Amino acid sequence: MRTRKLKAGVIGLGMGRNHAAGYAAHPKCELFAVCDADRGRAQEAAEKYGARHILRDWRKLLAMEELDLVSIAVPNYLHARMTIAALRAGKHVLCEKPMATRLADAEAMVRAARRAGKRLMINMSYRFDPLQQELHRRILRGDLGDLYYAKSHYTRRHGTPGRPGSWFMSKRKAGGGPSVDLGVHAYDLVWWHLGSPRPTWVLGGMFGELLPRRLGAVGSRDNVDDLACAMVRFATGQVIFFEASWEGHQPGHQGFEIYGAKAGASCRDWESNLKMTIHSDDRRGRPVDRPLKAPRRRTSAYRHFVDACLDPEMPMLASGEECIHVARVLDALQRSQKTGRAVRV
Numbered sequence: 001m002r003t004r005k006l007k008a009g010v011i012g013l014g015m016g017r018n019h020a021a022g023y024a025a026h027p028k029c030e031l032f033a034v035c036d037a038d039r040g041r042a043q044e045a046a047e048k049y050g051a052r053h054i055l056r057d058w059r060k061l062l063a064m065e066e067l068d069l070v071s072i073a074v075p076n077y078l079h080a081r082m083t084i085a086a087l088r089a090g091k092h093v094l095c096e097k098p099m100a101t102r103l104a105d106a107e108a109m110v111r112a113a114r115r116a117g118k119r120l121m122i123n124m125s126y127r128f129d130p131l132q133q134e135l136h137r138r139i140l141r142g143d144l145g146d147l148y149y150a151k152s153h154y155t156r157r158h159g160t161p162g163r164p165g166s167w168f169m170s171k172r173k174a175g176g177g178p179s180v181d182l183g184v185h186a187y188d189l190v191w192w193h194l195g196s197p198r199p200t201w202v203l204g205g206m207f208g209e210l211l212p213r214r215l216g217a218v219g220s221r222d223n224v225d226d227l228a229c230a231m232v233r234f235a236t237g238q239v240i241f242f243e244a245s246w247e248g249h250q251p252g253h254q255g256f257e258i259y260g261a262k263a264g265a266s267c268r269d270w271e272s273n274l275k276m277t278i279h280s281d282d283r284r285g286r287p288v289d290r291p292l293k294a295p296r297r298r299t300s301a302y303r304h305f306v307d308a309c310l311d312p313e314m315p316m317l318a319s320g321e322e323c324i325h326v327a328r329v330l331d332a333l334q335r336s337q338k339t340g341r342a343v344r345v
Contacts, residue, residue: 005029005030006028006029006030006068006069006309007030007032007066007067007069008023008031008032008067008068008070008306009031009061009062009064009067009069010023010033010034010035010045010071010073011035011036011058011061011072011074011082012072012096013035013036013041013044013045013073014041015096016073016074017045018302019071019094019302020034020071021049022300022302022303023071023302024049024050025302025303026302028306029069029306030050031051032051032053033052033055033067034049034051034053034054035056035060035061039054039056042054042055058074058082059085062082062086062091063089068091068092068309069094069119069305070091070093070094071094072086072094072095072096073096073123074096075174076098076100076101076167076173076174076175077167077173077174079095079098079101079109080100080101080102080106080108083095083112084108084109087113088112092118093113093118093119094123094301094302095121095122095320097122097184097185097188097323098122098184099320099323099327100175101172101174101175102175103327106320106323107324109320119305119308119312119316120320121304121305121308121319122319122320122323123301123318124184124185124192124318124326125185125301126185126189126270127188127192127301128300128301129270129274130294131267131276131292132267133299134276134292134295135267135292138278139193139260139265143262143278144258144260144278145261145262146260147193147194147258147259148237148238148259148260148261149239149259150238150239150241150257150259151190151240151242151257152187152189152190152241153186153242153244154182154243154245155227155243155248155252155253155254156178156182156245156247157247157249157250157251158246158247159252160211160226160246161246164215168181169223169224170224171224176206176225176228176330177206177228177246178225178226178227178228178244178245178246179206179225179244180330181244182244182246183228183242183330183333186244186256187230187240187242187326187329188318188326190256190258191240191325191326193258194258195236196322196325197236198234198235198325199232199233199234199235199325199328199332200233200234200235201233201342201343201344202230202232202329202342202343203342203343204228204229204230204332204334205229205230205336205337206225206333206334206337207226207227207228208225208226209227210247210249211226211246226247226248227243227247227248229241229242229243229244232329232345252271254268254270254271255268255270262280264278265278265292266279275291277289277290277291277292278290304317328345329345332344332345
């Protein structure tokens with residue numbers, strides 16, 4: 001029986017602060033090392049969460065033999081490079097979303113994990129919200145019946161991350177705008193609820209109507225989209241429509257609607273005050289709406305990842321093998337934009 005705690009490292013202490021906190025809170029894990037180009041930021045995280053080592057060079061962190069697992073929480077264009085290096089160094093890896101800026105790189109990450117015999121998980125964090133977990137449990141129990149359609153929205157009125165000139169605004173460094181920043185969650189969440197069916201084709205559109213003008217006004221030549229949408233059809237006959245935007249002349253909206261043969265579900269406002277409702281009919285055919293309550297038991301992506309590293313037989317949510325299908329849909333969305341046609345996945 002394992003007695004020592006797993007030792008975790010975190011590369012990137014922006015979003016990585018959440019990873020550091022998650023590992024520090026796990027009773028069978030310790031935050032061993034943190035790494036960031038900004039040493040002050042790394043120092044602050046180390047002091048708060050108890051890391052023993054502070055580094056600026058990510059290669060030195062991966063060279064630590066004591067480390068069992070690593071979080072990659074850096075700009076998107078570095079995901080594949082660092083993840084593959086970590087897997088080759090014998091570490092389990094939790095990588096931030098999206099997997100990579102190019103589909104070929106995401107596929108290389110999955111191959112590297114397979115060859116290394118290590119766990120690779122992508123941080124699809126919204127799956128671990130207690131209400132999403134409870135809805136998924138009820139879907140698996142059959143409360144909604146067969147699911148056939150879902151639409152999902154993650155839109156903001158004004159919500160572009162970063163500043164002009166930051167990596168978020170660069171197609172090469174980010175891989176896209178809200179299509180990969182917000183759209184990855186908008187799509188992944190309902191795809192997971194629908195049973196992670198195999199996608200067959202994608203028809204999508206991407207727009208850059210507002211952001212280029214606003215950035216141009218301050219002298220920026222950044223080149224990402226500000227709105228993306230897509231319809232995805234699956235081998236099962238199910239369909240998902242999703243949209244994501246950073247900028248738009250509409251009120252921001254986060255949520256989804258799922259249609260089932262016995263009942264439906266709707267989700268609202270996951271950025272602020274998430275609400276979930278089950279919609280069905282009573283015995284007389286009258287509509288009934290019941291709010292869904294979160295269970296007392298709670299988890300997180302970080303706790304789940306550590307547990308999966310401790311138990312090689314444990315099924316792991318959002319594995320690289322699973323999430324490569326999400327990467328393929330996002331890639332197909334961009335190809336559909338270029339061709340103006342639906343494309344095969």
